[in-house]
Amino acid sequence: MKPTKPHVILIAGFLGAGKTTAMLALSRWLTDQGIRAGFITNDQGHDLVDTRLLQGCGLATEEITGGCFCCRFDELVDATRRLGAALQPDVLVAEAVGSCTDLAATVTYPMRRLLGNECTIAPLSVLVDPVCAQRAFGLQTGEMFSKNVQYIYRKQLEEADVIVISKCDLLSAKEIEALSAVLQHEFPHAEVVAASSRDEAGVDPWFRRIVFGDQHQRPVMDVDYDRYADGEARLGWLNGSVTVAAPSPADGNVLLRCLASDLQRRLYERGAMIAHLKMTLHSGDRLAAVNLVRNDVVPELGIELPELIAAASLVVNLRAQAAPDVLEEAVRESLAAMTGVPGSWSLELIHAEAFRPARPDPTHRDGTRI
Numbered sequence: 001m002k003p004t005k006p007h008v009i010l011i012a013g014f015l016g017a018g019k020t021t022a023m024l025a026l027s028r029w030l031t032d033q034g035i036r037a038g039f040i041t042n043d044q045g046h047d048l049v050d051t052r053l054l055q056g057c058g059l060a061t062e063e064i065t066g067g068c069f070c071c072r073f074d075e076l077v078d079a080t081r082r083l084g085a086a087l088q089p090d091v092l093v094a095e096a097v098g099s100c101t102d103l104a105a106t107v108t109y110p111m112r113r114l115l116g117n118e119c120t121i122a123p124l125s126v127l128v129d130p131v132c133a134q135r136a137f138g139l140q141t142g143e144m145f146s147k148n149v150q151y152i153y154r155k156q157l158e159e160a161d162v163i164v165i166s167k168c169d170l171l172s173a174k175e176i177e178a179l180s181a182v183l184q185h186e187f188p189h190a191e192v193v194a195a196s197s198r199d200e201a202g203v204d205p206w207f208r209r210i211v212f213g214d215q216h217q218r219p220v221m222d223v224d225y226d227r228y229a230d231g232e233a234r235l236g237w238l239n240g241s242v243t244v245a246a247p248s249p250a251d252g253n254v255l256l257r258c259l260a261s262d263l264q265r266r267l268y269e270r271g272a273m274i275a276h277l278k279m280t281l282h283s284g285d286r287l288a289a290v291n292l293v294r295n296d297v298v299p300e301l302g303i304e305l306p307e308l309i310a311a312a313s314l315v316v317n318l319r320a321q322a323a324p325d326v327l328e329e330a331v332r333e334s335l336a337a338m339t340g341v342p343g344s345w346s347l348e349l350i351h352a353e354a355f356r357p358a359r360p361d362p363t364h365r366d367g368t369r370i
């Protein structure tokens with residue numbers, strides 16, 4: 001396939017569902033197929049771990065910060081055009097903010113309506129973390145987010161063209177079958193697939209569907225923007241950047257692992273429910289990355305630095321159900337505690353923003369009125 005205009009693929013799903021990791025798997029798949037791609041990340045704040053991860057893999061990446069695609073629609077159009085002009089890509093893959101919904105009515109349908117002669121639009125994929133989804137649909141017990149956060153979670157699935165049970169390597173075949181059956185029953189118009197970006201099982205049919213297929217317009221779903229806004233506002237956001245130094249080369253991987261565990265403990269003590277904590281530690285052109293997608297798991301160092309380091313920059317992106325000042329206090333305390341980790345590290349927080357996402361105010365909304 002060599003389309004004449006870029007095919008825009010929007011990847012959505014709740015915080016920590018596996019969107020960025022899937023984009024990396026998709027980038028490898030596209031390269032194998034000889035398909036050229038550009039990438040767009042998005043967040044309510046600045047200092048994005050996801051941008052660093054994608055750029056760290058050598059991918060042409062634009063980021064839209066300070067608001068989600070629906071509220072920054074014109075910036076999304078500009079980024080699409082910039083990548084289009086610079087790269088002549090066959091596809092553009094964009095990752096939506098994990099707390100956003102109503103993306104068909106506010107992003108993909110308006111894009112097709114307004115930019116139909118410049119790009120084509122893929123079916124909307126919505127990813128779910130399998131354990132969170134098992135909990136959300138009563139297949140497993142465990143801590144759950146508050147009602148209006150769950151409202152967003154369900155709305156995300158309601159508008160999906162493709163529901164992707166991601167990280168399917170974490171479940172048995174039987175568990176996947178049970179979860180697929182529930183999702184297919186609850187959301188009958190969606191195609192439900194299971195995929196693992198980690199071992200690339202099941203990705204091929206999904207990628208083929210979104211790379212070669214077009215989105216078909218359906219009536220837009222009803223969304224209660226008061227509930228949506230309340231749900232988003234229950235999630236505190238903290239983005240920070242930190243300079244890291246040690247008097248002599250030391251193990252940055254140990255530092256990152258200790259920092260994630262320390263922060264996890266402090267957040268737990270404060271009753272903050274983690275949706276996604278992700279951090280990168282950059283030194284030269286190498287990086288380490290750590291992730292935590294729930295309170296009750298061990299932080300995962302998915303990428304490690306190959307050598308000892310004496311200087312680095314750390315980016316912290318934390319989303320949790322808690323007040324922003326609670327998150328900031330925990331982060332500051334954890335950074336200060338790292339002087340106790342082997343390496344005599346000094347960590348200086350040079351920029352931090354802690355906030356609750358503002359009420360969504362889409363530039364466009366196709367279909368029924370808000």
Ligand SMILES: Nc1nc2c(ncn2[C@@H]2O[C@H](COP(=O)(O)OP(=O)(O)O)[C@@H](O)[C@H]2O)c(=O)[nH]1
Pocket residue numbers: 013014015016017018019020021022098166167168169170195196197198199276278290291292293300302
């Ligand atoms: N086991 C497993 N973990 C995964 C897979 N995909 C993503 N993850 C992990 O899930 C966490 C969140 O992933 P990320 O892609 O950042 O989620 P996002 O917030 O939706 O972009 C990270 O620790 C990833 O390594 C997968 O296929 N299998």
Ligand SMILES: [Mg+2]
Pocket residue numbers: 019020021050095
């Ligand atoms: Mg991401």
